[in-house]
Amino acid sequence: MKHLDVNLVEELSNLEYFIVKSPVVSKDFWAEWQEKFSRAYMSRIAVKKILRNKKLTYEEANRYKTLLQMYEDVLTYLEMLKTLSLSLRGVYPSPQDRIEFDDEDIDFDL
Template structure:
């Protein structure tokens, strides 16, 4: 058996880190909404912390660290998109159409200028 490369190890670690955001409760159940709320809250807080860290330390951090923070921020944006898709789907199942309303963008101003 071949030894995994550094890239393969990093990828496996990232998948493990992000796996905690997968919602396992059945769509639309009370358990789903509780789990969704916990994970959505974590995303909002983590994204805010990363944005603040970038704003405060932008000129003090080495470029590699800023690149890493930007990559983390992008990962959390992708997770927010996943959670938003689940929310929209769960609401549509209940017959609620929320066309044109994206929760994460309206909560955090994701359309702000990027770093």
């Protein structure tokens, strides 16, 4: 059980960068949010490019697939914060304004 706790602490430490610490109603929120969103989005693009263009071992491919899912989860978290911040300001984005993470054109099967 201790091994799992250590793994969890390690994973949380790896994700800590993406935590938006500024309150959602503060001026600093949007600058911090944009920085985190841009980093996660560009990292996701880089991982997708690696999966498409590199000859990977089975283990490497699985690692990058897991990393891709992590970036998608981070982007979902950041989108939820954005929606919360906007709704607290009285702005309610329409469903068409939401980002869709469409990977149908990518075949990751080995």
